[in-house]
Amino acid sequence: MTNVIANGRIVADYRSANYTKQLKARYQAERRFMYYGIAAIAVALSMLAILVGSVVLKGYTAFYDTEITMTVMLDPQLIDPAGTRDSWTLRSADYQAVMRAGLYERFPTVTGRDERRQLAAMLSPVSAEDLQHIVLANPSLIGTKVTVSAPIASDIDQYIKGNIPHTTGEGGGRVSEQQGKWLEALSQDGVVHRAFNWRLFANVDSQQPESAGILGAVVGSLLTMMVTLCMSVPIGTAAAVYLEEFAPKNRWTDLIEVNINNLAAVPSIVFGLLGLAVFLNFLGLPRSAPLVGGIVLALMTLPIIIIAARSALKAVPPSIREAALGIGASPLQVVTHHVLPLAAPGIMTGTIIGMAHALGETAPLLMIGMVAFVGDVPGGVTDPASVLPVQIYKWAAQPERGFVERTSAAIMILLAFLVFMNAIAIYFRKKFERRW
Amino acid sequence: MSVQLRSQINEASGRAPARSATVPVKIAAENVNVYYGPKHALKAINLMIGEKQVTALIGPSGCGKSTFLRCLNRMNDTIGICRVEGLITLDRENIYDKSIDVVQLRARVGMVFQKPNPFPKSIFDNIVYGPRIHGLATTRDELDEIVQISLERAGLWSEVKDRLREPGTGLSGGQQQRLCIARAIAVSPEVILMDEPCSALDPIATAHIEELIDELRENYTIVIVTHNMQQAARVSQRTAFFHLGEMVEIGDTEEIFTNPRDERTQGYITGRYG
Numbered sequence: 034m035t036n037v038i039a040n041g042r043i044v045a046d047y048r049s050a051n052y053t054k055q056l057k058a059r060y061q062a063e064r065r066f067m068y069y070g071i072a073a074i075a076v077a078l079s080m081l082a083i084l085v086g087s088v089v090l091k092g093y094t095a096f097y098d099t100e101i102t103m104t105v106m107l108d109p110q111l112i113d114p115a116g117t118r119d120s121w122t123l124r125s126a127d128y129q130a131v132m133r134a135g136l137y138e139r140f141p142t143v144t145g146r147d148e149r150r151q152l153a154a155m156l157s158p159v160s161a162e163d164l165q166h167i168v169l170a171n172p173s174l175i176g177t178k179v180t181v182s183a184p185i186a187s188d189i190d191q192y193i194k195g196n197i198p199h200t201t202g203e204g205g206g207r208v209s210e211q212q213g214k215w216l217e218a219l220s221q222d223g224v225v226h227r228a229f230n231w232r233l234f235a236n237v238d239s240q241q242p243e244s245a246g247i248l249g250a251v252v253g254s255l256l257t258m259m260v261t262l263c264m265s266v267p268i269g270t271a272a273a274v275y276l277e278e279f280a281p282k283n284r285w286t287d288l289i290e291v292n293i294n295n296l297a298a299v300p301s302i303v304f305g306l307l308g309l310a311v312f313l314n315f316l317g318l319p320r321s322a323p324l325v326g327g328i329v330l331a332l333m334t335l336p337i338i339i340i341a342a343r344s345a346l347k348a349v350p351p352s353i354r355e356a357a358l359g360i361g362a363s364p365l366q367v368v369t370h371h372v373l374p375l376a377a378p379g380i381m382t383g384t385i386i387g388m389a390h391a392l393g394e395t396a397p398l399l400m401i402g403m404v405a406f407v408g409d410v411p412g413g414v415t416d417p418a419s420v421l422p423v424q425i426y427k428w429a430a431q432p433e434r435g436f437v438e439r440t441s442a443a444i445m446i447l448l449a450f451l452v453f454m455n456a457i458a459i460y461f462r463k464k465f466e467r468r469w
Numbered sequence: 470m471s472v473q474l475r476s477q478i479n480e481a482s483g484r485a486p487a488r489s490a491t492v493p494v495k496i497a498a499e500n501v502n503v504y505y506g507p508k509h510a511l512k513a514i515n516l517m518i519g520e521k522q523v524t525a526l527i528g529p530s531g532c533g534k535s536t537f538l539r540c541l542n543r544m545n546d547t548i549g550i551c552r553v554e555g556l557i558t559l560d561r562e563n564i565y566d567k568s569i570d571v572v573q574l575r576a577r578v579g580m581v582f583q584k585p586n587p588f589p590k591s592i593f594d595n596i597v598y599g600p601r602i603h604g605l606a607t608t609r610d611e612l613d614e615i616v617q618i619s620l621e622r623a624g625l626w627s628e629v630k631d632r633l634r635e636p637g638t639g640l641s642g643g644q645q646q647r648l649c650i651a652r653a654i655a656v657s658p659e660v661i662l663m664d665e666p667c668s669a670l671d672p673i674a675t676a677h678i679e680e681l682i683d684e685l686r687e688n689y690t691i692v693i694v695t696h697n698m699q700q701a702a703r704v705s706q707r708t709a710f711f712h713l714g715e716m717v718e719i720g721d722t723e724e725i726f727t728n729p730r731d732e733r734t735q736g737y738i739t740g741r742y743g
Contacts, residue, residue: 227715281549352586358547360656361576370598371588456552 092441095233096241097189100182101156102224102315105135107168107175118172128168129153132183139222140215151211157184159232160245181229187242194224196434207434233442237410238424242435245428247443249410253323253403253418254392254450260323260327260414261334261391266384269329269338269375276339277346278368297336304333305400313401317328321417322401329397334387341383345376345417377464385458389451395422421447425458477518492519495660495690503545503553505535506566510536514555523682523691525722527700528711529737530697534694535565537711541636541692559660567603569636576603581654583665585645587637587652592629595637596620600654615655623651624681635654650681654689661685662695669702692723698738702726710734726739 037044046052109116111134133153137143143152160183167181184190188207191197193216219225219258236246252365280286304350312318318325347370357367381410399405403423411418419427421443428440449452472596488536496518503511509532518524535543537599543564544552557564564574576599587595596616600606603610606623616633620626629640637648646666651663663682668677682704695701701708709719710731718731729735 050485213742328712350586352582353588354547355544355580355582356586356652357598358544359542359575359582360652361572361574361600362598363572366602370602375589380575 047147047468052431066254076272076333083114088441088444088448089146092438092443092445094194094196095438095442096230098226098230099185099193100156100226100228100230100458101185101219102180102226103135103139104178104180105131106138106178106205107131108134109176109361112175113332114169118175119426120169123169123172124165126165126168127166129156129158129413131164132156132160148211153207155186155189155212155215157186157243160243162244182242183390184225184228184232185225185432191434192216194438196438208252208273238419238427238448239407239408242433245436245439247408247421247446249426250419250421250443253326253407254408254420255299255400256323256411256418257326257330257420258388258392260324261330261386262388264328264331265338265387266380269384270277270342270380272335273339273346274368277343278372281363281447288335293336293339295342301333302392302396302400304329307332308397308401319417321419322415323411323418323420324414325401326398326403326418326420327414329401330391330394333394333397334391337387337390338380338383341386342376342380345383346372346380348379348463349375351464378461382458382462385454385461389454389458392420392450393422393447394452395420395426398423399426473568480531481581487640492522493646494518495520495560496562496692497558499556500541500564500643501537501553501557503533503540503554504552505548506550510714511540515718516716516719517710518582518692520690521686521688522707523686523705524707524709525705526694526709526711527690527698527737528694528717529703530658530696532569532711533710533714534709535664537716538664538694541660542575542580544580546571547722566693576656577658577669578662579656580645581649581653581656581661581663581666584641586667587640587645587648589638591634591637592616592620592640594639595652595653599652606694613680619655620648620682622654622685624684625651641674643670643677646670646674646678650667650678650685654685658689660690660692663691665694665696668696673690675700677707688702698726710737 085419089108108131111130112128113122117123133149133156135151136152136156143149145167160181163183164179164181167179175437185193188197190206192213216225232244233246235248236244238247239245276286276289308325310425312325312328313320318328353368353371353375357371358364398420402417403419404427405417405419407417407419409416424444425440425447428443429438473492494517498516500513501511501514501516502509504603508558514533516537516539526538528534538559539545539607540553541559541564545553545594553565559574561579562569562694576580590598593616596619597606597612600612600615606612617626617630620629625644629635629648643694646669650661650666665677670678679700681691685691686706705722707719708716708722708725710725710733712733718725718729718734721731725734726738
């Protein structure tokens with residue numbers, strides 16, 4: 034640069050080559066910065082795509098399973114030899130034998146004990162349950178032939194889906210060569226077909242992958258979320274309103290504020306330990322219950338809600354408060370009539386995000402026993418229950434191949450819930466955004 | 470008592486008595502000091518505000534005129550670090566006395582702010598909010614009547630009568646400010662404090678508000694803070710000049726503007742500083 038000051042005046046030559054060069058460099062820097070940004074977004078998006086893609090690819094097969102359409106004879110000898118037709122007999126009859134008989138009929142050449150066992154193992158034990166339901170609903174069918182869709186055994190299902198290798202011999206392991214041939218024959222008959230896996234949604238957890246479902250976990254999650262919501266929203270909002278609108282600004286409130294922010298950063302497992310020590314051991318609340326899970330998650334969500342609610346309250350312009358005070362509203366009226374309604378969308382958004390956070394939380398719930406096997410849909414907040422992320426955790430630990438795809442499917446369902454909740458949060462934010 | 474008080478104050482400040490001795494005193498401030506933390510914002514203010522008169526408070530930015538205005542309905546209470554000393558009386562009652570309920574005080578002393586601040590609710594709800602919380606009216610008919618009277622008073626009725634259900638924030642700036650005045654009137658105050666009510670408005674809207682102030686003078690005592698000296702001259706009967714936290718001079722508006730006693734006042738109104 035040449036001398037900037039000449040004769041006491043500032044000299045600038047905006048047409049000089051020097052200046053043009055500098056200008057160019059400036060634009061280049063700007064463009065570079067833009068590319069960095071685009072690259073960062075591209076990386077983030079591709080990570081997300083890989084994550085979601087792998088989950089979907091692994092899990093989509095869990096939404097259907099393979100069934101065999103079979104016509105079986107409801108043999109009175111097998112079901113109700115005495116002919117009493119009382120419900121206990123009908124309930125406890127060996128329907129598996131009925132299903133087996135149907136298969137043996139299709140493959141009359143299979144006679145050996147070992148071979149027959151292999152053949153029978155192709156059907157899922159669940160198929161007997163389905164048949165039981167049919168008979169219980171209509172006992173007059175006994176003695177006739179009925180056509181049923183029988184779910185195939187999980188290993189065979191995985192074999193068809195290509196998750197268990199089509200190798201023969203010992204390496205193939207779980208599906209024998211014989212079974213492969215029988216399956217081939219059944220396919221030729223045109224009786225093997227895909228069906229929507231409603232068990233995944235309608236059943237509770239099970240040791241057998243083909244009958245394992247998420248209903249229990251979903252209900253458990255809903256109950257837990259209800260407890261969390263009922264606890265954290267009133268307490269969080271009240272704390273935020275007090276701190277923001279009423280509390281004097283002094284060292285104590287500063288300390289409280291700092292600690293609330295710290296609390297938001299405490300690892301969730303610590304909240305689980307707290308729940309274990311206080312709610313289970315000291316207060317004696319029931320183990321594995323959504324009540325305790327909900328309280329623990331509420332403690333964890335509180336700081337998030339308080340922080341969100343405080344910033345929502347802060348965003349309400351002071352002029353509204355002044356206007357209300359100026360016509361003689363009491364401080365409480367100012368808050369309840371004006372400030373809170375205006376801050377409500379922000380508080381709601383914070384709440385939903387906190388809830389989504391809590392919905393995906395696993396670690397603290399493990400500590401309070403929600404990891405136990407629960408074979409029933411919980412009927413209330415004190416019943417033992419599991420929740421979706423814990424269900425995912427448990428299925429991921431199962432060795433059966435069928436649980437792998439169900440794990441991914443459960444992840445998809447959990448993600449769908451989270452996306453849905455976040456969508457609601459965004460909707461509210463857009464809908465009630467700023468009105469002054 | 471008011472006359473006695475005035476003479477006391479005049480003696481204290483060593484100035485000649487103001488001419489408007491015929492008007493009864495509505496608000497009297499005696500030796501009022503205000504501190505924001507360590508900052509001494511108002512220094513020994515002595516001031517009388519006559520009933521059913523418009524009193525303008527003028528002065529350069531930061532001189533304390535808004536602070537003084539906000540003392541009159543105790544809006545400064547909401548500022549934690551603010552401390553008010555001295556005596557301010559409304560109808561000879563100390564408004565800082567423990568027996569005075571601040572909610573009641575603010576119902577008697579309404580306020581209009583610098584920036585129009587209607588509630589983000591309908592025009593109707595804006596007006597009826599005050600009467601509702603004070604329990605002035607309960608039936609729908611009464612509320613309707615209050616809305617109409619208040620809006621008529623504020624000169625807004627003809628413009629909004631067909632859209633009372635629409636949000637008050639959808640009005641133009643000048644209309645919003647008149648809505649705020651109507652909202653203040655709706656609780657039937659005795660005094661209306663106006664803190665630079667026209668500073669955010671265009672000249673036409675300003676003229677509207679000024680006309681309105683002139684009409685309201687019939688029924689209300691008005692204290693207006695303004696930066697606009699022409700406005701003070703146009704709307705007020707009395708004018709007080711504030712400078713650096715002191716009340717330099719108060720007198721009839723005409724006199725202040727034509728024949729100021731203090732040279733600081735003269736400097737300000739002739740535009741030498743401020």
